[in-house]
Amino acid sequence: MAAIRIIKKYPNRRLYDTEISSYITIEDVRQLIVDGEDFEVRDAKSGEDLTRTVLLQIISEQEQDGEPVLSTQLLSQIIRFYGDSLQGFMGNYLERSMQIFMEQQQQFRSQMGNLLGQTPWTMMNQLTERNLELWQEFQRNLSGGGLGRPATAKPKEAPRETPKTRAR
Template identity: 55%
Template sequence: MPDAKDASAAKPAARVIKKYPNRRLYDTCTSTYITLDQVRQLVMAHEDFVVRDAKTGEDLTRSILLQIILEEEAAGAPILTEAVLANIIRFYGHAMQGFMGAYLEKNIQAFTEMQAKLTEQAKNLSPEMWTQFMNLQSPMLTGVMGNYVEQSQKALAQIQKQTEQMLGAFGLKR
């Protein structure tokens, strides 16, 4: 049975990027300064990395990822509508805040897996065949996504109900 040392040795350490006070990012793996777009490319390549403040060592990875999202949202067709952003903001400080992150993470993971399966099944299709496939499958995909959204809404409602019951058991009401 492998011990904890073997498990940690098998997994390579995350790439460390240092953020300096002048807002420059230094990739310790390549010993070069990199841009935010290059950090985005690391994300797209599924590279493990951590961004640390060069002085304090504080983990800044989340703030850098949020900055990338902000730039992507401002650059073109945004993924997050104003309504979605407003609803996310409303969950901060709410009893459901802890559940919301896990809920979003699981749903995005499920969507990513569904996308990967679809991509794998369609990789041998020519652009013309792909267009034809999508035209034929559009109603089916719309139905699948509708069912997915409906199931997600039911799961969230169930979580909310359980949270309210738990709070009620402790004499706390919303």
């Protein structure tokens, strides 16, 4: 397994890619992400991990420059989870949802490439149904009181009265 790529961030805000021994731009870092490269961004002096900060910077720039992915309402809802008792659970849920979405997107592209007879609408309906199932599972887990524990089963219906049982 190859060592993780290290990018050093200097006080002058410049980024240095140790793998290619050259300074790079934030756009170059974005391209590494698009290409599926794993890396860490470290402060050149302290060695502190700055990867999340740089990733958030890239998201911020992408949201400002182009067609936003994250609506104002979604961003507000995410912010409301900070400090909430379910903050960690929400992060895991979002990560899992994104992973499933990416897998479904890959399947969608594969099937579109192979023209297996399904229309794009059918694929999108399947994707929507799967995301709805995930959300319902999330809700059941919350109402079941357990992080990751399924909700309790519904109580069984009482037997129906018959003339024999009514006489008792």
